Amino acid sequence: MSSNPMTGERRSVVITGASRGLGLASATKLYKRGWRVVAAMRSPDTGMKVLRAATGAGDDDPRLVGVALDLTDPSSVTAAAKAIEDAVGAPYGLVHNAGISAAGMVEETPTELWERMFATTIFGPVALTKELLPSMRRAGAGRIVLVSSQGGVRGMPATAPYSAVKGALERWGESMAGEVAPFGIGVTVIVTGTYDTDIITDAGTTDCRDLAGVYARHHQTMDKRGRAAMKLAARSPEKFAEGLAKALDSEKPFVKTAIGPDARMLLIANRVLPSAGLHQMTRLMMGIPRFGAMRSGGSSND
Structure with a gap:
């Protein structure tokens, strides 16, 4: 379903972090389903080449628009919001995926x-949402999707840091769902499982671990078990994209x-x-020593 049920017009969706991983897969899926996709990313010059190759879209396709967005830079957020509204007016969907x-x-x-x-994950997305909400309220329809993870649940x-920001995101x-529902805007929180993207690999993670420090015993066991679990559980990003497409079709005021x-x-x-x-x-799944061990x-036996 790609048309606005209120107007019959083609629906538009903004996806942050659309140059790779879940964002790239989602932008590709929604474009192929007929959505107008605004792909927000730090480097559109390179990211849009990847996205156009994945979708088969031409450089001048009005249904696929690239927008520069650095969520850590307030001026970039403001400029991105203006570019989004210039391109599609009030977006129907706003998917906060970047992280x-x-x-x-x-x-x-x-x-x-x-x-x-x-x-x-928080300050930039909140600022972008605040910029776009006035036009979305005037349109009287829309859905804001926040991509959380298992770290946001527990x-x-x-x-x-990752668990903390995902918990804050939820x-x-x-909170926002109760505020915007009377204007016809719904909110969905998506808890993602394990997907085969850069964010679960060494390439997509800032590694602050001191493998020879006081937590070395933790890291040795957790790293081994974590990699094995990810290898078993990781699914294709396309599976996530299918779920996101369904989430955007919801007409409920709040969904988790x-x-x-x-x-x-x-x-x-x-x-x-x-x-x-x-x-x-x-603790048991990750092989962390028992309390006080x-x-x-003290004894080192678990």
Whole structure:
């Protein structure tokens, strides 16, 4: 479904982080389904070549528009919002997909990384949404989609900044949904499972781990188990794109949904198990030593 049910016009969607991974797959899927796609990315000169090759679109195709967007730069956000409205007017869909990943314990991750993580995942997206909401309200229809992850459901060891921003993203979406629903705008929070993209590889992650430091024992076990789990669980980004296309068709004021079997299982476990139980389950799955096992002079047996 690519037409606006209120006007019959072709619907438009803005996707951030559209040059790679889930964003690239989603932009390609929606374009092929007839949407007008505004692909927001840091480097359109290179990213749009990849996207046009994936979609088969020509350089002057009005249904595929590239917009420069650096979510950490307020002036770039303002310029991107103007470019979006100049290209498609009020977008029907606004998909906040862009994000960065990092590995490292809280002690190991620098404050600058936390700041950059929040700027990319929270502050920039909030600013872009604020710029576009007036036109979306006037249009009386639309859907804002926030791409979260399993880390937004449950804080995961060695990814505290990432888990923190995804948790904040979900609380933002829940709050905003109550505000914009009376204007005909819905909000969807998508909890993603594990997908085969750069963000789960060394190439897509800022690695802050000190493999010879006090958390070396954690890292050795967690790295081995994490890579094995990702190899088993990772699905094609196209599977996510199919779920996103369905999410954009929702007419409910607020939806929180999982895309991927591992994400669905976590949402169920989060509803059924107490928080302490989930903590223990996470510890055992990741091979983290038991409470107190690494105290000075304490036993190292798990």
